[in-house]
Amino acid sequence: xxxxxxxxxxxxxxxxxxxxxxxxxxxxxxxxxxxxxxxxxxxxxxxxxxxxxxxxxxxxxxxxxxxxxxxxxxxxxxxxxxxxxxxxxxxxxxxxxxxxxxxxxxxxxxxxxxxxxxxxxxxxxxxxxxxxxxxxxxxxxxxxxxxxxxxxxxxxxxxxxxxxxxxxxxxxxxxxxxxxxxxxxxxxxxxxxxxxxxxxxxxxxxxxxxxxxxxxxxxxxxxxxxxxxxxxxxxxxxxxxxxxxxxxxxxxxxxxxxxxxxxxxxxxxxxxxxxxxxxxxxxxxxxxxxxxxxxxxxxxxxxxxxxxxxxxxxxxxxxxxxxxxxxxxxxxxxxxxxxxxxxxxxxxxxxxxxxxxxxxxxxxxxxxxxxxxxxxxxxxxxxxxxxxxxxxxxxxxxxxxxxxxxxxxxxxxxx
DNA sequence: TTTCCACAGGAAGGTACGGTCT
DNA sequence: AGACCGTACCTTCCTGTGGAAA
Numbered sequence: 446x447x448x449x450x451x452x453x454x455x456x457x458x459x460x461x462x463x464x465x466x467x468x469x470x471x472x473x474x475x476x477x478x479x480x481x482x483x484x485x486x487x488x489x490x491x492x493x494x495x496x497x498x499x500x501x502x503x504x505x506x507x508x509x510x511x512x513x514x515x516x517x518x519x520x521x522x523x524x525x526x527x528x529x530x531x532x533x534x535x536x537x538x539x540x541x542x543x544x545x546x547x548x549x550x551x552x553x554x555x556x557x558x559x560x561x562x563x564x565x566x567x568x569x570x571x572x573x574x575x576x577x578x579x580x581x582x583x584x585x586x587x588x589x590x591x592x593x594x595x596x597x598x599x600x601x602x603x604x605x606x607x608x609x610x611x612x613x614x615x616x617x618x619x620x621x622x623x624x625x626x627x628x629x630x631x632x633x634x635x636x637x638x639x640x641x642x643x644x645x646x647x648x649x650x651x652x653x654x655x656x657x658x659x660x661x662x663x664x665x666x667x668x669x670x671x672x673x674x675x676x677x678x679x680x681x682x683x684x685x686x687x688x689x690x691x692x693x694x695x696x697x698x699x700x701x702x703x704x705x706x707x708x709x710x711x712x713x714x715x716x717x718x719x720x721x722x723x724x725x726x727x728x729x730x731x732x733x734x735x736x737x738x739x740x741x742x743x744x745x746x747x748x749x750x751x752x753x754x755x756x757x758x759x760x761x762x763x764x765x766x767x768x769x770x771x772x773x774x775x776x777x778x779x780x781x782x783x784x785x786x787x788x789x790x791x792x793x794x795x796x797x798x799x800x801x802x803x804x805x806x807x808x809x810x811x812x813x814x815x816x817x818x819x820x821x822x823x824x825x826x827x828x829x830x831x832x833x834x835x836x837x838x839x840x841x842x843x844x845x846x847x848x849x850x851x852x853x854x855x856x857x858x859x860x
Numbered sequence: 861t862t863t864c865c866a867c868a869g870g871a872a873g874g875t876a877c878g879g880t881c882t
Numbered sequence: 883a884g885a886c887c888g889t890a891c892c893t894t895c896c897t898g899t900g901g902a903a904a
Contacts, residue, residue, distance in 0.1 A: 544888095544889070544890085545888075545889080547887090547888065547889090548888085548889085564880095565878080565879055565880075566878090566879080566888085566889085567877095567878060567879045567880080567887065567888050567889070568878080568879035568880035568881080568886085568887060568888080569879085569880065569881090569887075569888090570880090570881090570886085570887065571887080571888085573880095573881095746891090748891095768867090769867075769868085770866080770867080788891090788892065788893085789892075789893060789894085791868095791869090791892085791893070791894080792891085792892060792893075794867090794868070794869080795869090795892090798868095798869085810868085818866085818867065818868070818899060818900055818901090819866070819867055819868080820867080820868070861904100862903100862904085863902100863903085863904075864901105864902085864903075864904090865900105865901090865902085865903100866899105866900100866901100867898105867899085867900095868897105868898085868899080869896100869897090869898090870895105870896085870897085870898105871894105871895085871896085871897105872893105872894085872895085872896100873892105873893085873894080873895100874891105874892085874893075874894095875890100875891090875892085875893100876889105876890090876891090876892105877888105877889085877890085877891105878887105878888095878889090879886100879887080879888090879889105880885105880886080880887080881884105881885085881886075881887095882883105882884095882885085882886100
């Protein structure tokens with residue numbers, strides 16, 4: 446048996462927490478222009494006026510959330526420091542997993558109320574929910590900023606209700622004590638297009654766009670973090686530039702670049718290396734891509750997993766880029782063998798579209814032949830068969846071994 | 861040129877479910 | 883207990899597309 450032992454890290458990290466998602470750096474790097482816009486948009490707050498609603502948009506990892514918290518922290522400390530007579534309360538809601546205005550209102554109510562007074566997610570009439578919400582906000586009083594992160598997670602059209610109600614609550618007499626402003630953070634600009642015109646016009650007045658970071662900006666971000674995170678000599682600027690370049694190639698996402706740096710350093714530390722090397726970065730990149738896909742697979746529904754499993758077995762059978770109909774036929778067989786009720790072809794097409802969106806598979810449109818246009822599907826090159834089969838093991842147990850799954854290679858070869 | 865075929869995808873509606881209200 | 887509410891998941895229907903065949 447190999448000898449197992451733990452060594453205290455004396456060469457790489459000074460403070461690994463600095464590279465975590467939850468860490469807020471004391472200074473924001475490379476976003477001065479948007480911070481200025483933010484500052485202007487929030488001026489009514491410090492003057493005790495009704496706050497404007499602000500719409501913040503940009504791709505993920507462009508610093509929207511970080512800048513929002515930074516500027517609001519700054520606002521709070523300035524109010525305190527200069528004894529400004531403004532009672533400011535901030536309510537942070539992450540909208541991931543929230544599907545409608547109704548659910549959002551309930552989420553806010555429950556975030557204000559103590560645990561024992563929380564209400565359930567369904568059952569109440571919508572009007573009643575808004576009444577409860579306004580009561581809670583009014584009880585807080587003063588200026589209340591609702592920070593709604595990942596607002597685009599909510600079905601765009603279903604957001605109209607909430608975004609219509611809140612700004613008008615005061616004029617309609619539902620709010621007497623509280624001045625409520627919304628800061629909506631979205632990865633998706635089309636959110637604004639899908640809103641009703643009156644809702645849209647009030648939001649678009651104060652919208653702030655976050656562009657993706659370019660490579661030099663990402664370098665500055667990484668440099669700032671690495672100075673605190675690492676011991677001297679552990680990471681040189683060349684490694685930071687490497688991570689920055691990968692980040693810039695992946696949509697200018699600072700979070701991804703920081704994750705890449707941390708993963709590289711973890712690999713380096715695990716190997717007792719004195720410093721982070723390019724090879725560590727390369728392996729970290731592969732590992733993170735693979736992890737992302739595997740996480741997506743584990744979150745799929747049972748039928749989506751069977752659909753993916755159908756594609757895995759077809760691919761293992763040597764069927765290159767099978768089309769939707771072929772995947773469906775295999776899916777039906779698998780579902781049947783597992784005693785599951787199979788869904789219709791139309792639904793499986795939706796599953797295949799979802800798998801493509803999650804980048805678990807690649808979906809191509811083809812034109813030609815007697816069938817006109819059709820779609821073909823293949824596993825994303827980052828998904829190894831072994832990992833996919835591991836993640837789908839629950840489904841495989843149910844469906845049994847009725848296809849040529851025995852032939853699925855278990856070596857970590859990508860297909 | 862028209863018709864047919866196989867397909868993609870949007871829209872609307874059905875159903876089951878977990879919840880509250882009266 | 884039964885009406886009602888919102889949600890998730892799914893089916894059905896429909897329109898549009900593009901190549902082949904008539």
